[in-house]
Amino acid sequence: MRFLLPKSRILFQTATRPFVPAFTNASKFSYKQQQLRLLSESTRQAIERVLSAKPVVLFMKGTPESPQCGFSRASIQILGLQGVDPKKFVAFNVLENNEIREGIKEYSNWPTIPQLYVNKEFIGGCDILVSMYQSKELGDLLEKEKVLVPPEESADANAEKPSS
């Protein structure tokens, strides 16, 4: 059975899945932007846990040390060039978790990986990061969100601060 909502841009992954949300909290299932969230509650919560872990979250293929895709690699490189504080950054390898790999596409309403979040706000994929990097918009954003390495630390990383 196919549901046709007016002016909808719904992507049904399985037409046979019945539309019966088993949520106790109905407000979580609001029709945001006329999009149907085919996201299970547990997946949504798992994603939100990841997003709460650190201010800067990159969903990518592979790891920062060993990216498995050119676009993921480019995104990691840009974040490094911008001077994102590693203490404020976490990368999630979607190749290790298919539930999150598919779930994050629904959650973000974005079909591809990598995906960058800053303070739980979706910023974009690789193309957008490249564009924002070139226009300096990304640097401004990261600075505003206070996720860059502070200048004093990068100057002398090995200096021990005197304890009081």
Next chain:
Amino acid sequence: YSSGGSGEAQLTMPDHLDDQEKGIFRKLAGELRPSRLEVKDVSGGCGSMYAIEIASEKFVGLSLVGQHRLVHDILGKEVKSWHGVQLRTSVA
């Protein structure tokens, strides 16, 4: 490709596109009436990744994310089957 004439720019679809590229071109041209549109299979002919450059007035007022989302929506289910898509959008 766009014509250099003034007034309504009639976008002509280049001949060298393969069938999938043509399909994508038509979809985007129809919905966005772009002044510039290029569609290229960059997966070596595998149909799994496309580089799309598009300039359209319909992007006015939209953030980059919003512009890209609009393109994703128009492309619909197809994007999900691709490995990736490279988008370069701009306001006409």
